[in-house]
Amino acid sequence: MTDPQQKQPGDALEAGLIEKAKQGDAQAFQALYDKHKRRVYSLCLRMTSNTAEAEDLTQEAFLQLYRKIGTFRGESAFSTWLHRLSVNVVLMHLRKKSLPVVSLEETTQVGEEDTPKKDFGAEDLALAGSIDRLQLQKAVDDLPPGYRTIFVLHDVEGYEHNEIATIVGCSIGNSKSQLHKARMKLRDLLRMKRSEKAQKS
Amino acid sequence: MTCVELQESLIENDSGGTAAQRAHLRDCPHCAGLVADLLVIACAAGELRAAHEPGPHVWNSIETSLRREGIIKPFARRSLLPSLTGSWSWTGWALPAAAVVLITIGILVRPHAPPPGVVTGGVTSQPASDAALEASVAGLNDNDLLAEVAEQAPALQAQYTENLRNVNDYIRDAKYSLDANPNDEDAHRALMDAYQEKAMLFEMALDRSLP
């Protein structure tokens, strides 16, 4: 998320919409919403795994943004601003629900339970080339909330570890460690799913 | 490097690209499989971005709140109908521009860019200053669209070509009307509609959910 210094071709067009929105133009607000709604909603959905909550949070994120739009000066990309704000809205929500946004353990060591078992004799369940969106989505939904937050922010949304550390209030090492564990957990979930499927057929 | 050490090292270097990691991965198919799987997971994660759309009522609620709070100004009430007040200004272009911005969504969801230099017979019947150019400003042009369709769904190419030609005619006519009557809100709206149609065409062509 750190490279949007590079202006995209649509930025000038978006800047026009932002100016119109600052004047209270309904269609400009809607056009901005239409452009960004999928990304914001998907972020909220991935982090909460709940459609109703995700829609409420999407609404809240856009409302907060539009209330502050008069202060937007364009130094940063509008989308960066919006997505950061959306992440904060979701994290605030998770904290209110007392769900961990990140695991408390700070170690960067791989725990014993995370060490993959040596199963050379097992059927080859390599994932390469065969994950589809729904399978992955389901697996992400099954992640513990702490792992899910880091995975969504890094691998789905593209935030860097230093940014994640700032956003969620953890160390960079913890972010890296959580991400690794999240991916390992996802691998297990996906392989388990594949194994079940293979047994059924 | 042992298997455990390799896996610990992935926390810092997740692509397995350091010399020590490479050496281990060369000799250990188990860890090589693990790293490949983690790469696949990380790559596939991008598919979850912008994968879902909120229900239409979400915007409705946002708009209601914005009006109640006075953030949307009363004079700017959204209407499907042409307003009889207000005059045309440069900012009016922001609205058709919004439709072009929508086209950029296609870039985000497009699985990969079409091969460079692929030309499938452009259908832009208007001069370069028209819609095709504006689409290319957003990073795409009509030939990109047709190349993508040719690659992903060749059976639909004729439909897309014809629709593209029609929608470009629509944009051309709407622009002509607007140029002739710059204060005509009807013409303004028509141009918006035309761009919206073109945006939809791009979205459909580039949406991976369709074959």
Next chain:
Amino acid sequence: MGGRLIDVGVCSAVLAVTMTSGIAAAETHKELRFNVAPKAALSVNNPYGSVSIKPTTGNVVVVNAVLSSDKVEVDNNFAGNRVDLQSHLLAGADAQSGRVDYEILVPPDTSLALHSSSGTLRAERIHGDVTLEGAAAMVELRDISGAHVHVKTLNGPVTLTNVQSGYVEVDSLSGNVTLNGVNGPVVQVISTSGGINYLGDFGDHGEYRLTSHSGNIEAIVPDSTSADVSARSVRGEVHDDIPLQPKQHTSFVVKEGSAFWGTMGRAAVSSTVVLRSFNGKIHLRKRSAK
């Protein structure tokens, strides 16, 4: 995105499907059930084949899928009161072998998002929001109330019947759009070259806007209709068979044969109707009494 593991090109290579094609088996049936809470959401992404949605009692989503071969699978996900179904095409699948036909029962308050390329999308007796998107898919919606209805098609025909109090938006490139008994606060159709037919009374104090670049627009309304109607075609003909009270102040020049603007019925309780075309004909006619 410097933090990404590897670049997109490598991703594509890693993700390339390498399955070899097999011999397609005969069609199979699959049934799925999901116990949902009120106001659930259902999304179906079915490249080839139809999707039919009907209401059921109880908080359950029942999916009956007919898969035409073993070159397609039905993936599902249920999380957060949202059911996602995806027809997963395997290597070598085409329009025939990749076809899945769904018949799905849902609680009436379920929100729907249906995508197909070529199969019919059909929903009836629902009052959750409905979003339908297809390329050549035929779209049929019937008996919908109080919902946001969004339809997008490339060239598939769209028929909406008895959609009450709806926020209806239809975008069609070249498919014909038929609205029969459709009313609500917002009813909007935009088409590039498809025709638009409206049969109904423009009720509900709504804003109706029917626009086509080159398709014809026909609105057939009963005597009891109260509406402020303006019609304008740049190059096509414009006719009205209904006596209208002409408007004194208009935002465009009303030229005989190419535009009209007037009020029918009781203006005080009327809806507003805008009919626009560049090349198509526009015809406002009275529904004959039976």
